[in-house]
Amino acid sequence: MSLNTKVNEIPLYIKVNAQDNVAIIVNAGGLKEGTLFSCGLKLDEFVPQGHKVALCDIEEGQGITRYGEVIGYAMTPINKGSWIKESLVRMPTPPEMDELPLASHVPVELLPLDGYTFEGYRNSNGTAGIKNILGITTSVQCVTGVLEYSVKRIKEEILPKFPNVHDVVALNHTYGCGVAINAPEAKIPIRTIQNIATHPNFGGEAMVVGLGCEKLSPAQLGDQKDLMSLQDQAGFMPMVKMIMKMAEERLEKLNQRQRVTCPVSDLVIGLQCGGSDAFSGVTANPAIGYAADLLVRAGATVMFSEVTEVRDGVHLLTPRAVNEDVGRAIIREMKWYDDYLEKGEVDRSANTTPGNKKGGLSNIVEKSLGSIVKSGTSPIAGVVGPGEKATEKGLLFAATPASDFVCGTLQLAAGMHLQVFATGRGTPYALAAAPVIKVSSRTALLEQWSDLIDVNAGSIATGEATIEDVGWELFHFIIDVASGRKQTWTEKWGISNELSLFNPAPVT
Numbered sequence: 001m002s003l004n005t006k007v008n009e010i011p012l013y014i015k016v017n018a019q020d021n022v023a024i025i026v027n028a029g030g031l032k033e034g035t036l037f038s039c040g041l042k043l044d045e046f047v048p049q050g051h052k053v054a055l056c057d058i059e060e061g062q063g064i065t066r067y068g069e070v071i072g073y074a075m076t077p078i079n080k081g082s083w084i085k086e087s088l089v090r091m092p093t094p095p096e097m098d099e100l101p102l103a104s105h106v107p108v109e110l111l112p113l114d115g116y117t118f119e120g121y122r123n124s125n126g127t128a129g130i131k132n133i134l135g136i137t138t139s140v141q142c143v144t145g146v147l148e149y150s151v152k153r154i155k156e157e158i159l160p161k162f163p164n165v166h167d168v169v170a171l172n173h174t175y176g177c178g179v180a181i182n183a184p185e186a187k188i189p190i191r192t193i194q195n196i197a198t199h200p201n202f203g204g205e206a207m208v209v210g211l212g213c214e215k216l217s218p219a220q221l222g223d224q225k226d227l228m229s230l231q232d233q234a235g236f237m238p239m240v241k242m243i244m245k246m247a248e249e250r251l252e253k254l255n256q257r258q259r260v261t262c263p264v265s266d267l268v269i270g271l272q273c274g275g276s277d278a279f280s281g282v283t284a285n286p287a288i289g290y291a292a293d294l295l296v297r298a299g300a301t302v303m304f305s306e307v308t309e310v311r312d313g314v315h316l317l318t319p320r321a322v323n324e325d326v327g328r329a330i331i332r333e334m335k336w337y338d339d340y341l342e343k344g345e346v347d348r349s350a351n352t353t354p355g356n357k358k359g360g361l362s363n364i365v366e367k368s369l370g371s372i373v374k375s376g377t378s379p380i381a382g383v384v385g386p387g388e389k390a391t392e393k394g395l396l397f398a399a400t401p402a403s404d405f406v407c408g409t410l411q412l413a414a415g416m417h418l419q420v421f422a423t424g425r426g427t428p429y430a431l432a433a434a435p436v437i438k439v440s441s442r443t444a445l446l447e448q449w450s451d452l453i454d455v456n457a458g459s460i461a462t463g464e465a466t467i468e469d470v471g472w473e474l475f476h477f478i479i480d481v482a483s484g485r486k487q488t489w490t491e492k493w494g495i496s497n498e499l500s501l502f503n504p505a506p507v508t
Helices: 003-009 141-161 184-197 236-254 284-297 311-316 324-343 354-358 364-375 404-413 443-448 467-482 489-493
Strands: 022-025 052-054 063-066 069-074 117-122 133-138 167-171 207-210 227-229 260-263 268-273 301-304 380-384 394-398 418-423 436-440
Touching: 022 063, 069 364, 117 467, 133 141, 133 184, 133 236, 141 167, 141 207, 141 236, 167 184, 184 404, 207 236, 227 236, 268 284, 268 364, 268 404, 284 301, 284 364, 284 394, 284 418, 284 436, 284 467, 301 364, 311 324, 311 364, 324 380, 404 418, 418 467, 436 443, 436 467, 436 489
Parallel strands: 133 167, 133 207, 207 227, 268 301, 268 418, 301 394, 380 394, 418 436
Antiparallel strands: 022 052, 063 069, 117 260
C-alpha cells in the first residue's frame, strides 16, 4: 500500500502557525465537499491537495494568514471550510526597505558540530573539490560548436585512459561579443565566467577556448598556458586536435589526484527551490533549513538565494544579519533588483509560475515565506553579489535571480560544491560541474519520479518522519555525495542543463 493510499483514509490538513486562519490539504487527490475533519471542520467544496482551506469565516478585506504572516487580503467574504482560490486573494504591498530592522534579533550561534569530514580533492590554493573534472570554458559563444565536437571526442577517445577523472565539461555560455562590454553591469557576467573557471572541482586545470576577435579577451579568463584561439589554427580539424592535445595534458595531471580527508568546513553548499508547491514551505524547505543549520554548525559555507523569492520575507531576514553592514547589504541587493524589475515594467509578482499556483501557492508572498525557511535559523554572516565568489563561512545570502538555471550558474561562480534543490512539482534540472540533490516536498512526487528524487521530505506531511529526521538524513547524504560514496540520480543519468549567465547589461 502506498503512502498516498494511507493518507487518503484519513482527511488531514497542515496548519503552520497558531495565528493562521488557513491550512493546506494533505491528502493526494484533494478532498471532496462534505469531508469532515476530526476537529469538526467540514469542507464546503472540493479542495485540491496543497490548496488552502479557510479555518474560520474570513471577512472581505481581512488578512489571510499563513506562516503567521499575512499573505493577502480577502477580495470577498470567505466561508469557513471554503477553498481559498488565487482569485480570492489580493496581494499585500511588499515591506518598505527603509523601515527594516537591522541586526535587531541576531540568533544565538548554535553549538559547534565537530568531527564531521568528507573525502575530497585538495587543491594547491588550499580549497577542496568534491569532483575531479576537466572544465573547458569559452570566451565567446561563437566557439561552442567546435568545443562540443571536441569534448565528445575527448570523452570517447581520451577520457577512458584516465579513470580518476570523473568528466570533461564544456562551460558554454552566450556572452563574449555583441555586448556592451564596458557597461557598468557587464561586470556581472564577466566575473561569473571568471569565477566559474576557478571552481574548486576543476583542480586548477581549467582550459579556455576563444575565437580571437571577441570583446571578452580570453586572457581575462585564465593564464596564457591555458588559452587557445581558434583563429590561430589552420582549419577545423587542427582546432579540434589542439583542444584535444591541451585536454590530454591536463587530464594527465588531474588523474594523479586522490581523495583525502577534509573537514566539512571546506564545503560550500547552495540551496535552491524549483517547481515549488504549498508543501515546499512545510516539508522540504524546513528539512533543508535544519540540514543548513547542521552544516553551519560544522563550519561549512551555506548559501541561500533567489531575490524575488525572499523579497517579501526580507523583514524576517535583516534582523538575523550579524551586523548592520550585512543588513544593509541585503537591502542593497533587494533595492537593485526592485529597480531592475521596474525597468522591465514588472514587479516581484512575475515570479510565480502556473505550476506554483497549481500546487497551491496563491502569490509570491506565500511562496517567499515558504522559501526562506530553507535558510534555517543561523545568523546571516554575509552577502554575495551576483557572480561574486563566496569568501566567508557560515550562512550567506547569495543575490541571484530565482530562475533555476541562472541561480545555479551564479552559485557555481560563488564556489558551490553541490546544490540542495527542493521541488514540489518536479524538475530534472541538474548541473554538470556540481551534483544537485533533489528533495521532494510530497511523497506522491517520489512515487512518480523514484529515479530522479534523492531525498523525500513528503514523509513529514504524513507524520511518518520529523523535520529533524529528514534534516539529518539530508546532512549525511550531502557528506556521502561530497565524498563520492553516493551519487545523485541526475549524476547517474548524466543529465545537466547549460549554464545561463545573468546579464543585465545591454546587448549591442
